[in-house]
Amino acid sequence: xxxxxxIVAAAILSFAGTNPKSESGNSGKASIFLIPDxxxxxxxxxxxxxxxxxxxxxxxxxxxxIKIRKRTVSGIMKLKKEITKLENEIVKDVMVKSDPxxxxxxxxxxxxxxxxxxxxxxxxxxxxxxxxxxQLSYLLNGLKER
Numbered sequence: 001x002x003x004x005x006x007i008v009a010a011a012i013l014s015f016a017g018t019n020p021k022s023e024s025g026n027s028g029k030a031s032i033f034l035i036p037d038x039x040x041x042x043x044x045x046x047x048x049x050x051x052x053x054x055x056x057x058x059x060x061x062x063x064x065x066i067k068i069r070k071r072t073v074s075g076i077m078k079l080k081k082e083i084t085k086l087e088n089e090i091v092k093d094v095m096v097k098s099d100p101x102x103x104x105x106x107x108x109x110x111x112x113x114x115x116x117x118x119x120x121x122x123x124x125x126x127x128x129x130x131x132x133x134x135q136l137s138y139l140l141n142g143l144k145e146r
Contacts, residue, residue: 056135
């Protein structure tokens with residue numbers, strides 16, 4: 001019986017973080033954000049439309065947007081590694097070890113996801129300061145059409 005439980009737990013662990021219907025709704029990747037689907041990833045949108053004549057970014061805007069992107073991506077990537085590692089530890093603690101103390105790690109996980117969400121919010125706010133109303137409208141209207 002114990003051998004069967006270990007096999008089942010190993011199977012569950014092998015799928016940890018690859019849930020096709022994750023809370024983020026993005027092709028099986030679990031989100032590291034607390035609000036995964038309702039705030040745009042403006043830095044990704046801008047990268048996609050970097051040379052778009054309709055967006056018409058000035059050289060000064062591009063310089064500022066590159067700074068925002070570098071700061072955002074580097075912060076998120078550091079946190080993503082920590083979050084993924086901690087999520088896997090929690091799953092292992094619960095599914096393999098049946099460790100009731102795994103719940104204590106949830107506070108750390110929540111704090112990391114809150115920090116990632118704060119970086120995301122800063123990115124949106126800072127990007128909105130760089131873009132004019134027409135540019136922002138152009139980017140956000142493109143999201144509504146999808």
